[in-house]
Amino acid sequence: MDHTLTEPDAAAVAEVMQGLASAARIRILARLLDAPCSVGELAEALGLGQPTVSNHLRLLRHLDLVAGRRDGRSVVYELHDEHVTALLRQVLEHVHHGRA
Structure with a gap:
């Protein structure tokens, strides 16, 4: 299998990886693994504060890692796909395997 990337594809992958380079964002994503939920x-x-969570x-x-859907007056977030x-x-399995 050829894993050669074009420059635009490599840049897109790097942007996603940079987006994952935050403990707070990883914690948000991990929480969304359990179930969709609102900012609150x-x-x-x-x-964390609501403004902080909203910024993340x-x-x-933007990176298509989460999606939001309106539920009455609030937005419920879930993993994109x-x-x-x-x-x-x-990634979580890799981290836990390294500690075993």
Whole structure:
């Protein structure tokens, strides 16, 4: 299998990886592995301020790692698709395997 990347594809991968280079964003994504939730629920679960969570979600949406859907007056966030879920599970498994 050829894994040669074009410069634009390599830049896109690097942008996603840079977006993942934040413990707070990883914690948000990990929480969304459990179930979709609102900004307020994320903030409470992670002990972060709502503005902080909103800023992180803005970047995660831009990178197509999360998606938001309106539910009445609030927006409920979830992982964008099964690729994001698989990526996050693989990284978590890798980290836990290294510590075993």
